[in-house]
Amino acid sequence: MTENGILKIESMKNRCSEEEWQARVDLAACYRLVNIYGMSDMMANHVSCSVPGEESAFLINAYGMMYEEITASSLIKIDIHGNILDKPNFGELNYGINKAGYVIHSAIHEARPEVRCVIHTHSWASMAVSSLECGLLPLTQTAMRFLKIAYHDYQGVVLDNEEKASLLKDLGQGEALILRNHGALTVGKSVGEAFNWMHRLELACHSQLAAMACNSPFVKVAPEVLEETWNNYQPSTRRPYGLMEWPALLRKLDRLDPSYKT
Secondary structure, rough: EOOOOOEEEOOOOHHHHHHHHHHHHHHHHHHHHHHHHHOOOEEEEEEEOOOOOOEEEEEEEOOOOOOHOHHHHOOOOOOOOOEEEEEEOHHHOEEEHHHHHHHHHHHHHHOOOOEEEEEEEEEEHHHHHHHHOOOOOOOOOHHHHOOOOEOOOOOOOOOOOOHHHHHHHHHHOOOEEEOOOEEEEEEEOOOOHHHHHHHHHHHHHHHHHHHHHOOOOOOOOOOHHHHHHHHHHHHHOOOOOOOHHHHHHHHHHHHHOOOOOO
């Protein structure tokens, strides 16, 4: 199954609809991009995407594969109850799914069907900010987009279905959530939109940590300016995120390594 360090997986293209295959390609691309932009945690964490035309079904990574090697065919299709609906032949490896990934992602896909993609990361920057009592500060224009970001208190590794209710309550109808002492989570109506939210959240965390390291007073921004800037970034006042960026990001991947599409 492995050749020159590459896990050989038979294509799943003939086993799914055209719409599901496109979802697989986009999701695999998202995993690669999360890795490229320094937000992966080896094989931990998870990105999911709902399956078009199949209520309660979504795609998620095989627990055991690095983000840099995930392909459209390596993704596992499960339902909101955790049942595996379809997966490739991993041979002796027989990969399954990360239970914490199932709990987090199934909760959101079930409660918010308009959400196509959910991204959860453990980047060093988001973990650092998640451990600060002050949380994410609106120090930069990018961070002002998250002026009203929600927080979810740490309750241990997310393995208990009972945590779904509090997770959903804290996320509400928002697009981003900081998991205290843990990491970050974003959602979107497309894979590109969810990635855009996560990428900007990551930048906001990085810039805050850099500013805090300077041990110098922060420049204050007037509350009315913060509110106006936040409003300008909301989905109701601008085009959906990812529409312009996603095709360009796919071209970037095609130049670097188009194997994500296999």
